[in-house]
Amino acid sequence: MVRIGEAAQAAGMTSKALRFYEEHGLLPAAKRTANGYRDYTGETVNRLDFIRRGRAAGLALAQIREILLLRDAGRAPCTHVRDLLAGQLAGLDAQIAELVALRATVADYHAVAAAADPEACDAERICSYL
Amino acid sequence: MVRIGEAAQAAGMTSKALRFYEEHGLLPAAKRTANGYRDYTGETVNRLDFIRRGRAAGLALAQIREILLLRDAGRAPCTHVRDLLAGQLAGLDAQIAELVALRATVADYHAVAAAADPEACDAERICSYL
DNA sequence: GAGCGCCTTCCCCTACAGTGGGAGGTCAAT
DNA sequence: ATTGACCTCCCACTGTAGGGGAAGGCGCTC
Known part of the structure; x- marks a missing residue:
C-alpha cells in the first residue's frame, strides 16, 4: 500500500x-x-x-497527457497509435527547433553584450544590444 | 501628440x-x-x-521592468542585462537538453509501437480513449 | 444631430499549474 | 481518550500577460 x-x-x-x-x-x-x-x-x-x-x-500537462495515453495504448500494436506517436515526435522536434532558434537569438544579444565596453554604456539610452 | x-x-x-x-x-x-x-x-x-x-x-515583464528601472535611475543596466541574458541562455540550454532526452524516450515508445505486429491489434483495448 | 472611431475607466474572464485552507474522517501511538 | 499525522472533498486564490466588453466622453464628418 x-x-x-x-x-x-x-x-x-x-x-x-x-x-x-x-x-x-x-x-x-x-x-x-x-x-x-x-x-x-x-x-x-x-x-x-x-x-x-x-x-x-x-512540456504542458496536456502534451504529457497525450504522450502517456499513447504509451498506455502503445503496449498493444496499433498502427494508429504508432502514427500518433510519430506525430508527437514531430511535435517535439518542432518544439526543440523553436527553442534552438530562440537560443541563437539570445546568444546573439549576449555576445554583443559581452563584447561591449561597460564604460561605454550610457544610462541615457537603452542598451543597444537588446 | x-x-x-x-x-x-x-x-x-x-x-x-x-x-x-x-x-x-x-x-x-x-x-x-x-x-x-x-x-x-x-x-x-x-x-x-x-x-x-x-x-x-x-524575458519576463518583471525582468524587463528591472532593466528599465535601473536605466531610469541613471544607472547603466548593461552588466545586469548581460547577466540576465547569460542566465536566459543557461536556462534555454537546460530546457533543450531535457527536451532532447525526452524525445529519445518517446522515440523508444514509438519504436516499440512500430515493431509490434499490426495484426495482433485488439480493438477492445487499443485506442479506446479516442 | 447622428454616426463613426477613437479614447477613458471599470470589472470580469482566460489558460496554466498548481497551492492554501477548511471541515471532517481515519489511524497509530501515547 | 486524545494527540498528531495523514487522508477525503471542495472552494478559493496565486501569478503571468493580457483580452472582452460595458458605459460613457471627445472630435470629426455627413
Missing part, C-alpha cells in the same frame, strides 16, 4: 499535485483502500517521474 | 497592452491631453520596442 503522500514524496511532488494530475487525466483513478485512501503502485511512481521530466523540459 | 492606439500600432502591440505596462510599472504614467487621452512621445515607442525585444528573448 502506497499512500498519496508517500508516492508524492518519492516523485518529489505534493499530494495536491497528484490529485490534480488524476483529475486532469494524467494519472488513472487510483484504487482505494477500505477507508477511501488512494492506493498507488510502483508503476505510478514511474509515471510521475515521466511527468516530472516532461514538466522540466517545459 | 501620439495617442495610445498610434503608439501601440507603432510597436506592434495593442492599447490594452500599453495600459497594462503602465499599470505594472514598465511605462511611466503618460502625460494627458486636455480631454484625458494619454499622450506619448517617440521615447515611449523606443521603450516599447525594448520591451518587445525583451519579450522576444523570453
